[in-house]
Amino acid sequence: xxxxxxxxxxxxxxxxxxxxxLPYFAxxxxxxxxxxxxxxxxxxxxxxxxxxxxxxxxxxxxxxxxILLTVAGTAAGYAATAFADALWMLFAARAFTGAMASxxxxxxYVADVTDAAHRARGMGRIGAAHGLGFVCGPAIGGMFAGADxxxxxxxxxxxxxxxxxxxxxxVAAICVRESTGTAARASAARRPRKGRIAALxxxxxxxxxxxxxxxxxxxxxxxxxxxxxxxxxxERALGWGPAQNGWLYTYMGLVAVLTQxxxxxxxxxxxxxxxxxxxxxxxxALGAAALLxxxxxxxxxxxxxxxxxxxxxxxxxxNSLISQFADPxxxxxxxxxxxxxxxxxxxxxxxxxxxxxxxLGRDWPFVSAVVxxxxxxxxxxxxxxxxxxxxxxx
Numbered sequence: 001x002x003x004x005x006x007x008x009x010x011x012x013x014x015x016x017x018x019x020x021x022l023p024y025f026a027x028x029x030x031x032x033x034x035x036x037x038x039x040x041x042x043x044x045x046x047x048x049x050x051x052x053x054x055x056x057x058x059x060x061x062x063x064x065x066x067i068l069l070t071v072a073g074t075a076a077g078y079a080a081t082a083f084a085d086a087l088w089m090l091f092a093a094r095a096f097t098g099a100m101a102s103x104x105x106x107x108x109y110v111a112d113v114t115d116a117a118h119r120a121r122g123m124g125r126i127g128a129a130h131g132l133g134f135v136c137g138p139a140i141g142g143m144f145a146g147a148d149x150x151x152x153x154x155x156x157x158x159x160x161x162x163x164x165x166x167x168x169x170x171v172a173a174i175c176v177r178e179s180t181g182t183a184a185r186a187s188a189a190r191r192p193r194k195g196r197i198a199a200l201x202x203x204x205x206x207x208x209x210x211x212x213x214x215x216x217x218x219x220x221x222x223x224x225x226x227x228x229x230x231x232x233x234x235e236r237a238l239g240w241g242p243a244q245n246g247w248l249y250t251y252m253g254l255v256a257v258l259t260q261x262x263x264x265x266x267x268x269x270x271x272x273x274x275x276x277x278x279x280x281x282x283x284x285a286l287g288a289a290a291l292l293x294x295x296x297x298x299x300x301x302x303x304x305x306x307x308x309x310x311x312x313x314x315x316x317x318x319n320s321l322i323s324q325f326a327d328p329x330x331x332x333x334x335x336x337x338x339x340x341x342x343x344x345x346x347x348x349x350x351x352x353x354x355x356x357x358x359x360l361g362r363d364w365p366f367v368s369a370v371v372x373x374x375x376x377x378x379x380x381x382x383x384x385x386x387x388x389x390x391x392x393x394x
Contacts, residue, residue: 142246
């Protein structure tokens with residue numbers, strides 16, 4: 001587990017470095033705001049397509065080889081992005097990088113090595129590793145790109161991100177051990193393969209699991225609509241460049257680290273996953289509403305603190321509940337379906353945010369997030385809780 005956390009951290013530093021820079025990279029090729037959000041969506045569209053594939057493959061081949069393959073592919077994707085000299089090349093490179101995302105495999109690894117009582121905490125530690133990467137990544141990326149919103153150096157951070165992914169590959173190759181047993185892999189290999197639609201249909205045929213998948217999609221839909229438009233919002237509303245946005249993303253990463261490492265496990269143990277999800281939805285709604293009144297770092301830090309906190313308590317709790325619906329030899333496949341739903345939301349969310357940004361005004365992605373999180377809170381009331389307040393699994 002520690003080796004996996006280190007791999008996730010190093011890889012996420014690279015991802016955090018480049019995320020705030022994509023709008024500036026795309027605008028270099030005269031991309032409009034809605035095209036910029038489509039670039040963000042391209043990454044997650046490829047993730048939507050390939051995450052279930054990696055998850056099911058890891059059930060059959062083992063988690064370790066799939067993790068190594070996808071981390072290597074991520075390094076290649078960052079390098080391709082750095083050398084893109086046309087908008088279509090930028091889209092192609094981001095699609096390839098998205099296809100290499102292995103979040104479901106990492107989550108399945110955690111589910112393999114933890115029991116149900118400690119799974120939310122394990123998922124939270126993976127989230128903390130991601131968050132710590134976001135503490136370091138955006139600040140480093142902003143430092144190398146510079147503060148100028150007109151002519152930032154966007155290629156060097158992508159090359160550094162590629163190098164960091166190679167470091168993560170070496171760490172994983174040396175330190176990460178296989179988490180699945182031979183019997184589980186053999187059972188998965190004998191099981192007839194199901195297509196994406198069949199697997200999703202089977203999941204949705206179980207009403208409680210269907211509700212969880214819907215809830216899992218709502219948070220990334222709202223968050224990605226904000227995230228994909230915020231850099232352009234800050235550029236227009238505050239005159240910010242990569243450096244200023246990098247520091248704000250660093251703050252968001254710090255909140256994520258503290259939440260995932262310290263709060264998630266304790267909160268889920270105290271009030272249960274179901275109530276934790278309601279708290280998360282309420283926090284995101286309040287944070288998105290606060291963005292409507294933001295005029296500088298103070299309000300932005302308050303708003304994004306609430307949003308990141310809510311996101312960080314929601315996702316591990318939902319993934320913990322979802323993982324309880326699968327036997328060990330099916331966890332990768334089920335979590336692949338779950339992450340596919342999440343990825344699809346992150347495809348639609350940025351596109352929807354871009355449409356609102358261009359069509360109605362730069363604040364409207366924030367309004368949309370408030371509405372979606374209010375609906376999520378209402379839907380989360382349907383989750384059953386046990387006598388101790390904890391959400392039930394199967």
